[in-house]
Amino acid sequence: MANFKTHITVASLLSGALAASLYGVGRVAPAEVWSLWVLGSIGGILPDLDSDQSRPSQLLFASLGVLGGFLALFAFSAGRSILEMLLLLLGVFLLVRYLLGHLFARWTTHRGIFHSLLAAGSFGLLTAALAHHAFGREAAHAWLCGAFLAFGYSLHLVLDELYAVDLSDRTLRRKRSLGSAIKPFALGNWRASVAMACCAAIAFLATPKADRFLQVYGNSALYSDIYRRFWPAEGWPLFARFGDPLAQGNAPSGKSEAATGRRR
């Protein structure tokens, strides 16, 4: 297994399964399933933002550059020529991808504050605030977007805790010591921890009201509904089509009771 692939695969699979489950009980629309899946997958690689010159870091700063460029374009495009808009897009992209990326690499250490539960919460809150204010999502869905990003982010920390990930993409080695990837905050760097806590507090102040989100997603009825809908109510479709070999004495028949979908 490759390291980057491990993170992106696990985050994609689990956030996809979670989003599909919410779709299965009618909680989210098909278009929202896509955005939740993407957010969970991004969360799965986001902590490696602090690993200098790693693939996730390069990819993330390039993506942030494109996102920042388009946000600037939408905010300042009124009355501008197409050439001015393209220059604005390119300028913001280069600023974020190279200048911010370079400064970030200088000021952060790999597996520092960005590999902590505090950072997972901060990025989740920031996502909820952005989803609401920049992308116009209603409050409960904006919080769900934040929850998916924080979920993917936490999955990354769990995987890092289980394995030492070789960032050059060659091998996957077991860690010698456990307990350094999942931490509440950067234990040896209080300045970074305080700065991240301040970012979390600012992001929290910018988030919409969470009461509707808590009412829906903090309710056990939703999870019992998912559990109830998890198994096929009419038996397994595969057995229903070809006949249940156990019920038929290993002689599948198209006319069996199982085949007519009346399995008990």
Ligand SMILES: [Zn+2]
């Ligand atoms: Zn990591």
